[in-house]
Amino acid sequence: MDDNGDMRHADVEPSITVENPLVRYDEPIRAALQELSRKSRSSGRFEAGHVLPAPGEDLTRFFAASDIAITDLGEYAGHRLRLLDLMRNERTRTTKTFASRLIVARAVEHIRRTGERMMIVSPSSGNKATALRDAVSAAHETGLATPEELAILVVVPTASRAKLWSSPLASDVQARVRNPVAVYHGARRDEVKTLAAGLVDGFGTEMYRRFGVRLWYTLDLDNYRVADIVRAFVEQDYLPPAKERLHAHAVSSAFGLLGHALGARRLAEEGHGESTARYFLVQHLDTPDMVLSLYFGSTSRRSLPTYTLDHANGFYRQDTDPRFPLTTFALDEILDSTFYTRQPATSAEMNALIRSQGGGGIVVSRHECLQRYSALREVLQPAGCILPTVPDDLREWSLVMALTGVLNGIDRGLVSETDILVHGSGSYQVTDFTPVPDAHLKTVESIEDLAKVAADAAEGKSV
Structure with missing residues (x-):
């Protein structure tokens, strides 16, 4: 620290990049998933299993967005500061990449095992929505699942819509139909959680009966903690x-x-x-x-x-x-x-x-x-x-x-x-991303509104 109390960079350690830790730590991740599977209590909702696809080149490429870096930031008032950089995925710039890739990988394994279609459902303040949508898009790109097999519906409060990153799920017309972004204009931002849970609880059975699509509500602590x-x-x-x-x-x-x-x-x-x-x-x-x-x-x-x-x-x-x-x-x-x-x-x-x-x-x-x-x-x-x-x-x-x-x-x-x-x-x-255009967002005020958005997406209806 200098005389002004600023951070000092003398004798700092070099930066370290750990490549693809979701692959590097494959065994402990799978073991942790199995532990959570044994301890999980049924909520009555559908949930994908706690199993990942078998290791392979496609899964390695899918998990490749999970690099972590460690950088010494120097000293401040006698305290050594280091940064654990969890933001290396240039398509999200947040740590939500890690859990999102594991969630989608579990969805892929369920689809492969059962042949069922799946729609991930997640409320978000912005970053989870971007990361999950990026993971779904990456699953399509790497061939882990087809757009017909795997889709996602997110619901965010209106205050967060400027944080939503555009992606192939927004720029491609058919992908946009199958993977909608819903925006809730209510006063309480965290009410999006109630809407998303209400959709799965109230309409999950009907969605499976009508379209053969499983709705998976993924906002659960264990789904994120394991990553x-x-x-x-x-x-x-x-x-x-x-x-x-x-x-x-x-x-x-x-x-x-x-x-x-x-x-x-x-x-x-x-x-x-x-x-x-x-x-x-x-x-x-x-x-x-x-x-x-x-x-x-x-x-x-x-x-x-x-x-x-x-x-x-x-x-x-x-x-x-x-x-x-x-x-x-x-x-x-x-x-x-x-x-x-x-x-x-x-x-x-x-x-x-x-x-x-x-x-x-x-x-x-x-x-x-x-x-x-x-x-x-x-x-x-x-x-x-x-x-x-x-x-x-x-x-x-x-x-x-x-x-x-x-x-x-x-x-x-x-x-x-x-x-x-x-x-x-x-x-x-602002220069890191293009927001999802307002014209591509679906406004919802109720669980019923969200259910219609989900049904239209499952059916592939653009209007």
Whole structure:
């Protein structure tokens, strides 16, 4: 660290790229899937099996989008920071690639085993939709499944439609018909989960009877956790051992950190020693539920500190609780619509992990991210993560949020660990993608609306 408290790059380690970890760690992934299969309890919904296709050239090419990189970002106030880059797929730029490829691979195995058609159904705040659609498209491209066999329907809140990446599923007319994107205009963004679950529960049997299409609702913790075990395996194989390594992540439900914890547990069972991982949650003011739950045992916003408007500078300010923004433009600010889950079911499990192993959490604001923005642009360049010159051109703030949270936590005495691994779960800008055109989106207001979209897609109707 220099005299101004900036990050120092002396003696940094070279960047490491781990190619195709979904293939490299094939055996532990299959074992984890089987463990989850034994423990899973039936919800009454259809679910594809927990089996992947047999290894082969086509599956290797399909999983090739799963590279992970590790880059030393230097030191800050005596803390060594590294980036775990989970954003290497240029068709998504987010960590959702890993789970999406495994989900689609499981769908492929079911189709091959039964001959049944399948439509994946997923609610999303944007990134899961893009990654699942990319995985379905990749399955078509690699010949794992045909467009007639495998399709996908996603439903997103209107606030997230600008985050949806176009792809062959949107540019090709017939693919667009079979793989619709539905947009919900309701006030509560997370209501898209209710719509998608309601479609599968209320119309799944009818869809199979009429069209021979299975609807698979894939938004389940285990479907994502199993993919993220590769984070722990990569850490074990490519990073030096650490007694107290802090894993920092911008989270909505913390699926990624729970996946890392599962991987660390499986490594311990293989004789690598008990996990010493500590976990640090970073959130924003619109949905700070996991941080609130961790520290106050409730997601009630009554536990937020009291802010006063600083008329001279034009933002709100507080100085009573360092775990929340000291300055913000709005008290319910939506820094990024990616983070939209309220009262996540994962809070209890994450709280227990942090209380037993260590860690913490912090909430950040756009104003705080902007204060760090220019420094982060410079720090991230060696990792190949290019932030746009103009912050308004950034469309995914996860990485900036995570780093801002870590640096704020260090400055405020919330982070004691000197070895910090920042999980880079998402970062992209306007020049990285073309959004799905509004004309290609289907507006829905109810489960019945969504059911009609699904039926039209299964039948191949364009109107």
